[in-house]
Amino acid sequence: MTKTxxxxxxxxxxxxxxSCEPMATGFNDIEDAQYYSADIIKFVPDTFTSLKVxxxxxxxxxxxxxWFGDACGSRVVFTENEIYSNLTAIVNRINLLKPDILLLxxxxxxxxxxxxxxxxxxxxxxxxFNYAVSAYQWKAQFIPSDGLGRLEETxxxxxxxxxxxxxxIQLALRNDQDELTRYFYERCCMLNCKxxxxxxxxxxxxxxxxxxxxxxxxxxxHIVSFxxxxxxxxxxxxxxxxxxxxxxxxxxxxxxxxxxxxRCPGESFHTSNSGPHKEGSNYAPEQNWLNSLYxxxxxxxxxxxxxxxxxxxxxxxxxxxHFWDRTLDYLFTNKSWISNSEVTHQEAFSESDHCPVxxxxxxxx
Numbered sequence: 001m002t003k004t005x006x007x008x009x010x011x012x013x014x015x016x017x018x019s020c021e022p023m024a025t026g027f028n029d030i031e032d033a034q035y036y037s038a039d040i041i042k043f044v045p046d047t048f049t050s051l052k053v054x055x056x057x058x059x060x061x062x063x064x065x066x067w068f069g070d071a072c073g074s075r076v077v078f079t080e081n082e083i084y085s086n087l088t089a090i091v092n093r094i095n096l097l098k099p100d101i102l103l104l105x106x107x108x109x110x111x112x113x114x115x116x117x118x119x120x121x122x123x124x125x126x127x128x129f130n131y132a133v134s135a136y137q138w139k140a141q142f143i144p145s146d147g148l149g150r151l152e153e154t155x156x157x158x159x160x161x162x163x164x165x166x167x168x169i170q171l172a173l174r175n176d177q178d179e180l181t182r183y184f185y186e187r188c189c190m191l192n193c194k195x196x197x198x199x200x201x202x203x204x205x206x207x208x209x210x211x212x213x214x215x216x217x218x219x220x221x222h223i224v225s226f227x228x229x230x231x232x233x234x235x236x237x238x239x240x241x242x243x244x245x246x247x248x249x250x251x252x253x254x255x256x257x258x259x260x261x262x263r264c265p266g267e268s269f270h271t272s273n274s275g276p277h278k279e280g281s282n283y284a285p286e287q288n289w290l291n292s293l294y295x296x297x298x299x300x301x302x303x304x305x306x307x308x309x310x311x312x313x314x315x316x317x318x319x320x321x322h323f324w325d326r327t328l329d330y331l332f333t334n335k336s337w338i339s340n341s342e343v344t345h346q347e348a349f350s351e352s353d354h355c356p357v358x359x360x361x362x363x364x365x
Contacts, residue, residue: 024184025139033166033191034154036132038124044160046198050338050360054099055329057209057245057316057354060108060153061086061119064320064350068146070212071320071353072264076147080115087119089351091126097345098128099358101195103207104156105245107134112149120156129158133193135168137209138186145184155191155207155244163205166193169229172221174214186211188222190229200363204233206242213280219247223289230297234334241361243300243331245354248286250306250313250327251294256284258326262318281318283326293332300331300342300359313344316354323349329357336362 059067063086066073094102107123108114124132138153157163169190173182191207206229210222223246233240249256259269262281269278294303301313306327314324324346331342341360348355 023141024143025136025141025187027136027168027170027187027189029170031135031168031170033133033135033168033193034120035163035166036120036124036134038130041130042128042160044130049364050362051100051197051241052098052341052358052360053101053103053205053241053243053331054094054097054356054358055103055105055207055243055245055331056090056094056356057105057329057352058090058107059352059354060106060111060114061090061117062114062352063089064353066320067113071318073320077113077149078115080117083114083117086351087117087122087126091123093345093348093351093356094123094127097356097358100160101205101241102129102156102158103205103244104158105207105209106137107154107156109134109136109152109154111151111153112147113151116150120154123156124158127158128160130160131163132156132158133163133166133191135166135189135191136187137189140184143184153186155189155209157191157193157205157207159195159205161198162196163193164196166191169225171208171210171225172218174211174216174218176214176216176218188218190226192229192233197363200239202238204238204240204242206230206233206240208242208244208246210245210247212245212247215277215279220286220289223248223293227293227296230293230332230334234297239333239335241331241333242297243329243357245328246290246330247280247328248289249283250299250301250330251287251291251303252307253283253287253327254310255326256287257282258318261325290330297332297334298337300337300357301327301344305342312346314346315344315357318353320353324355329354331357331359333361338362
């Protein structure tokens with residue numbers, strides 16, 4: 001062991017035991033979420049018969065830049081100019097599409113990789129939304145690998161109306177990692193809240209971001225927890241809009257193995273019609289995981305519509321220069337969507353490795 005490495009270990013141990021803040025944050029099963037209000041509260045009508053809901057994984061404002069963690073890139077940290085440029089494109093798209101309630105995933109708060117920009121506050125103040133809540137998906141004061149350093153990533157719900165009763169719900173941790181990796185790794189979560197609509201005091205929003213790379217059953221547990229939360233709201237007579245990045249494919253998807261498409265230079269998978277799968281690229285074992293959700297509640301895109309034209313609803317790709325090649329983003333309700341209002345906004349190509357998905361819910365009696 002070299003003197004330099006020994007010194008690093010000593011500093012690391014001292015940092016862990018003497019810092020006021022833990023190097024990586026753990027969470028309780030249920031915690032209060034963080035609340036935000038826009039600097040200027042905008043006018044909102046108190047009479048309407050429908051609401052537009054949208055979900056979007058914005059990839060921490062990195063756009064389609066090749067990042068080391070998900071796109072075969074070598075970059076770990078991006079510049080302030082790069083992040084602000086991508087955030088500007090994101091809010092321009094949001095302001096164009098005009099959802100009333102917006103579910104966002106991968107919104108950084110104070111991360112080295114995204115120039116320590118408070119994206120939660122910035123997005124709120126550069127859109128027409130009045131209120132937001134957020135919950136940490138990942139919080140580490142210092143990640144001692146790959147130059148990541150500080151990382152704070154959140155899930156976020158934005159609304160034109162006030163939000164209350166917001167909670168962060170912890171999802172199952174991965175068990176396919178060693179203890180040290182798991183300590184510094186993300187803590188997948190759900191975020192729920194009540195949306196205080198005029199003349200309706202029982203309307204809820206739920207946002208989830210499940211594990212992208214788990215090889216054990218943790219992603220399945222995340223989906224089961226999501227369904228149980230929707231059951232809870234439904235059983236108490238609430239109306240919900242719910243969704244996010246579920247990191248799995250719809251039932252009856254034609255292509256379920258993307259290992260070859262997602263491989264990076266130098267990687268090798270299925271060299272003889274066998275061999276290892278790339279983490280996060282083989283969805284074949286997951287084909288029935290969403291069946292219960294589709295049966296109980298109303299997806300924005302029905303199974304029949306999806307089967308007839310799967311390409312139309314692709315919302316993600318791992319390859320920075322390629323078009324969308326799979327569907328990972330969803331919206332559900334226990335009420336009724338307005339017929340033909342669902343849109344997978346594939347034209348939003350450069351803002352993220354996911355495109356936004358929107359649909360309108362009917363609030364008519």
